[in-house]
Each structure stands twice: as structure tokens, then as C-alpha cells.
Amino acid sequence: MREKIIFEIPIYAMSEKEFNRRWQKEKEKLYEQFILGGHSDKTKIESLIKDIFFPRDVWKFNQIIGYIRLSVTRQDVLFEIYLARAKRYHANSRVKKFITYYPAHKTHFYAMYKSDEEIKKGISDYLKHIEKFHIKKRFYIDYSVFNNIIDHIKIKEIMASI
Numbered sequence: 001m002r003e004k005i006i007f008e009i010p011i012y013a014m015s016e017k018e019f020n021r022r023w024q025k026e027k028e029k030l031y032e033q034f035i036l037g038g039h040s041d042k043t044k045i046e047s048l049i050k051d052i053f054f055p056r057d058v059w060k061f062n063q064i065i066g067y068i069r070l071s072v073t074r075q076d077v078l079f080e081i082y083l084a085r086a087k088r089y090h091a092n093s094r095v096k097k098f099i100t101y102y103p104a105h106k107t108h109f110y111a112m113y114k115s116d117e118e119i120k121k122g123i124s125d126y127l128k129h130i131e132k133f134h135i136k137k138r139f140y141i142d143y144s145v146f147n148n149i150i151d152h153i154k155i156k157e158i159m160a161s162i
Contacts, residue, residue, distance in 0.1 A: 011066035013089030015140040019059045022091035075112035
């Protein structure tokens, strides 16, 4: 079966806001330790803290724990879920979480005779279903790129080109 991937939607262990909140707490704790240790140059302390935690304190792309792959064949729209299998995720972690295929039911639909608008509505409905039934509530699915371009894609043309 030939298919074309049209989206890979990243899944994060937590939202960027939550991630930054946790890191701010870590940085404040270390800052206090520097002050208690007798350091008084605030600019130097902040620079040291930045050097110590970079790049672990960068959320974008570094904290992805999975993704939803959206692809099409000549007649179907397919969704595949890939997730790390860890029990817990920490904002401040040096451990890599490896991503593997996560088998899930109801992750494709027949679209041969549907219009682009019907297909896009179906994609939206299936993404909501996947988020509700297959992704933990505490995880964050980053739909930003998907939402920015889905209305500008001609999915029927992509399907016809396979």
C-alpha cells in the first residue's frame, strides 16, 4: 500500500507553560543556593544557571515524547501513534525516552468519495478521538503547525497523486 505522510503532530509530556514553570522553580532553587553560598553578583549567578541548564531547559522539540503521523493513500486517511513508554516524565531529565509505535483501534477512515472539506472534518474528528482515548490527559499535543496549514492543503489532490 502506497501512502504519503502529510503531517507528524508532536506530543509533549507537558505544555510549554508547565515545563517553563517547573524549570523556573529549579532555577530559583539553584539561585538561592548560590546566594546562601556567599555569591552576590546576580548577573554572574544568572549566567551560570543558564550555562548549567542549557539545553535541557529548552522545551521546543527537546521534550517530544511522541507524535501522531497522518498519512493518506488513494482512498484512506491513516493515523499512527508513536509514544515513549515511560511511566513518568521529568522536565529536568538527562534521560532519553525512546519512541515506539503504539497500536490503536479506529485510526483510519475511508475517504475515496469525500470532498476536501469532509476529509478535513473527518481528520479533525479522528484527532479528537485519538486525543481522548489514546493519549494521556496530562500530555500536550502541539497542533500549531497542523492548524496553520490544514485549510491550505488539497488533500484530494495528494490522494490522487499516489
